[in-house]
Structures are given as structure tokens and as C-alpha cells.
Amino acid sequence: xxxxxxxxxxxxxxxxxxxxxxxxxxxxxxxxxxxxxxxxxxxxxxxxxxxxxxxxxxxxxxxxxxxxxxxxxxxxxxxxxxxxxxxxxxxxxxxxxxxxxxxxxxxxxxxxxxxxxxxxxxxxxxxxxxxxxxxxxxxxxxxxxxxxx
Amino acid sequence: xxxxxxxxxxxxxxxxxxxxxxxxxxxxxxxxxxxxxxxxxxxxxxxxxxxxxxxxxxxxxxxxxxxxxxxxxxxxxxxxxxxxxxxxxxxxxxxxxxxxxxxxxxxxxxxxxxxxxxxxxxxxxxxxxxxxxxxxxxxxxxxxxxxxx
DNA sequence: GCTTGACCTCAAGTGGACTTGAGGTTGCAT
DNA sequence: ATGCAACCTCAAGTCCACTTGAGGTCAAGC
Numbered sequence: 001x002x003x004x005x006x007x008x009x010x011x012x013x014x015x016x017x018x019x020x021x022x023x024x025x026x027x028x029x030x031x032x033x034x035x036x037x038x039x040x041x042x043x044x045x046x047x048x049x050x051x052x053x054x055x056x057x058x059x060x061x062x063x064x065x066x067x068x069x070x071x072x073x074x075x076x077x078x079x080x081x082x083x084x085x086x087x088x089x090x091x092x093x094x095x096x097x098x099x100x101x102x103x104x105x106x107x108x109x110x111x112x113x114x115x116x117x118x119x120x121x122x123x124x125x126x127x128x129x130x131x132x133x134x135x136x137x138x139x140x141x142x143x144x145x146x147x148x149x
Numbered sequence: 150x151x152x153x154x155x156x157x158x159x160x161x162x163x164x165x166x167x168x169x170x171x172x173x174x175x176x177x178x179x180x181x182x183x184x185x186x187x188x189x190x191x192x193x194x195x196x197x198x199x200x201x202x203x204x205x206x207x208x209x210x211x212x213x214x215x216x217x218x219x220x221x222x223x224x225x226x227x228x229x230x231x232x233x234x235x236x237x238x239x240x241x242x243x244x245x246x247x248x249x250x251x252x253x254x255x256x257x258x259x260x261x262x263x264x265x266x267x268x269x270x271x272x273x274x275x276x277x278x279x280x281x282x283x284x285x286x287x288x289x290x291x292x293x294x295x296x297x298x
Numbered sequence: 299g300c301t302t303g304a305c306c307t308c309a310a311g312t313g314g315a316c317t318t319g320a321g322g323t324t325g326c327a328t
Numbered sequence: 329a330t331g332c333a334a335c336c337t338c339a340a341g342t343c344c345a346c347t348t349g350a351g352g353t354c355a356a357g358c
Contacts, residue, residue: 010304020305021347029345039354041305060256065345090260097257101250107209108246111239159334169335170317178315188324190335214315299358306353317342324335 006035006043016052023052030069031055061097155184155192165201172201179218180204210246 013020023042026032032051034042051072058068071092075085162169172191175181181200183191200221207217220241224234 008304009306019347022345024307025346037354039305041354057256057260059345061253094257094260097253097260101253101257104210104246104250104253107206108243108250111206111243111246157334158336168317171315173337174316186324186335188335189337190324208315301358302356304354304356307351309349311348312346314344315342317340319340320338322336324333326331326333328330 006045007048009034009042009044012044012048012052016049016056018052018056026052026055026065029065031065031072058093061093062100063093063096155194156197158183158191158193161193161197161201165198165205167201167205175201175204175214178214180214180221207242210242211249212242212245 007015009020009023012018013023023032027034027042032044032048034044034048037043054072055065055068058071059065063071071089074089156164158169158172161167162172172181176183176191181193181197183193183197186192203221204214204217207220208214212220220238223238
């Protein structure tokens with residue numbers, strides 16, 4: 001066995017929709033650790049593609065690379081992860097995702113309550129005065145809605 | 150009229166849950182432009198609090214400060230915005246928010262499809278191979294779920 | 299064997315959103 | 329009048345997620 005064809009960094013970049021420099025960066029950040037060829041070139045196993053996709057997906061959930069790296073450290077680095085490994089991980093993130101969606105929905109509700117209420121000129125506004133901590137959460141989420149490249 | 154008591158930067162910071170330096174920064178970014186006292190200190194009208202809340206809310210939607218600034222430029226700077234002004238603005242963002250929620254829900258569905266499927270070891274995974282561009286969107290959304298702080 | 303494109307490392311740069319610090323001024327209470 | 333907290337400006341620093349660049353190596357086709 002072991003007849004798995006390994007992928008070059010360029011191939012992984014192309015197929016995962018990232019760039020070579022991003023893959024270098026991920027490696028430096030401890031998210032990937034490809035083998036090396038005799039000539040010191042990176043050689044990725046196929047499941048690196050999944051790992052990258054997972055990283056991207058997690059980022060889209062608002063999870064930082066540091067957290068992703070931490071989570072991935074729980075996975076066997078050189079072994080194809082088991083179903084259980086994966087489930088544990090992704091169900092944790094599923095919960096985070098649920099929470100995030102709920103937060104946005106609450107925000108939307110508040111926004112709805114404000115649209116047309118002349119809110120900005122009123123004194124008691126739910127957006128203005130949300131009681132709960134809407135504010136600050138890291139550096140803020142950025143343009144998640146932007147699905148262009 | 151005009152008997153509106155103006156707020157100092159410290160007051161605005163305290164009441165809006167930001168910091169003085171953030172307010173300075175917002176001002177430098179064209180998001181706020183308070184008047185000045187005779188002694189050159191910032192004096193905010195009450196609705197600056199709403200503006201700040203709006204900025205925070207918009208950030209939570211994943212809108213960058215630059216975009217927020219642009220949107221706010223459509224509002225009269227020195228006048229309390231009208232109901233119509235506000236509605237126009239917030240309903241645009243409402244749409245963005247809907248889109249974002251939908252995106253996250255789709256992601257969640259994909260994630261659900263993957264949990265327990267042993268995905269990471271399979272070849273055809275919807276997360277791994279989402280077809281649509283899940284990837285890259287700005288610098289990525291960060292820890293939106295984190296409502297602590 | 300030579301060219302060419304893909305690869306390597308390491309250092310520095312970028313952009314967004316702030317924060318920190320130095321050095322000086324204002325305003326309110328006593 | 330004076331003390332002191334809160335204010336001012338401007339420059340630089342920080343963190344994250346990358347990107348860019350310089351200078352050099354590797355591998356596959358001709």
C-alpha cells in the first residue's frame with residue numbers, strides 16, 4: 001500500500017483554491033505539515049485538500065487560525081483521521097455555528113425592529129441599547145457575505 | 150432649542166462601551182465628526198451614541214469600517230437623520246445580513262452532512278468539495294460567536 | 299547539458315482595526 | 329490659584345492573515 005500519489009504545493013494550491021504562499025503560511029502556523037521530497041519540496045497527501053477545505057470552512061465560521069490549529073492538533077497528524085475524530089471536531093464547530101447564526105438572527109430581529117421606526121432619532125432603540133454585548137468580538141467579522149473570490 | 154447637552158469623549162466611550170482611542174480612531178476614519186469645545190475638546194451630540202451602536206452592529210454584520218463610513222456619508226452629518234435615511238440604510242444591511250445568515254446555514258447543512266460520515270477519509274465530501282466558493286472572503290470573519298467581553 | 303518553470307527560505311511589507319505612549323493642555327473642584 | 333483627572337495630537341506599535349520580494353535550487357523536456 002502507500003501507493004498514494006503525493007501532491008506538490010502548486011497542485012494543492014490550485015485544487016484547494018488557495019495560493020502557494022498561503023500554504024506556506026499555514027504550514028508555518030502549524031496547520032499543515034507535508035512531507036518533503038528528496039529535493040526538499042513539499043509533498044502533500046491527498047487528505048491535505050480536505051484539511052485545507054476544513055480550515056477555510058472553519059474560518060468562515062469565524063474561527064481563528066490559532067483555534068483551528070489547536071483543534072487540528074487533536075487529529076492525528078500523519079494518519080488519516082477516523083470518523084470519530086472528525087465528528088468530535090465538527091460537531092463542536094456545529095455548536096459554534098449555531099450560536100453564531102442565532103446571534104445574527106437576533107441582530108436581524110433588532111434591525112427589523114428599527115427599520116422604519118425612525119430609530120436614529122428616537123431615544124429608546126433596541127439597536128442603540130441592546131443590553132447584551134453586541135459590541136466587540138475580536139476584530140469583528142468581515143464581509144462574510146462576499147462570496148466573490 | 151439646541152438645548153441638547155453635549156457629551157465628552159469619555160462619556161461617549163463609557164456609554165457606548167468603546168474606548169476613547171476607538172472614538173478617536175473612528176473620527177480619523179470619518180465615521181464621526183464631533184464638534185469641539187472652546188478648548189478643543191470633542192463634544193458629541195447624543196445621537197453619536199446611536200451612530201456608534203450602528204457602527205458596532207454593522208461590524209457584527211461583517212461590514213468593514215470603510216463601507217460603514219461610506220454608508221454613513223449618505224446621512225446628514227450635522228442633522229439628526231430622518232426616518233427615511235435610516236430605513237434606507239438599515240434595510241440594505243438587512244439584506245446583507247439575510248445573505249450572511251443563509252450562507253452560514255448552508256455551511257451548517259454541509260457540516261451536518263459531514264458529521265459522522267467519516268468525511269475526512271472519504272473522497273467525495275461536500276465540505277471538501279463545495280463547488281461554490283466558500284473560501285476566502287476578506288480576511289475572514291472572526292469569532293463572531295464570542296459574546297464575552 | 300541547458301533552459302524554464304515550479305519550487306525553496308527568509309525577511310519585510312500590507313491592510314484593517316485598533317492600542318500605546320510621549321509630551322503637552324483644559325476644566326472643574328477645592 | 330492650584331491640583332489633578334480628563335482631555336489633546338501625533339507617531340509608533342500590535343495582532344492577524346496573508347502577500348511580496350530577493351536570491352537561490354530542483355526537475356523535466358528538448
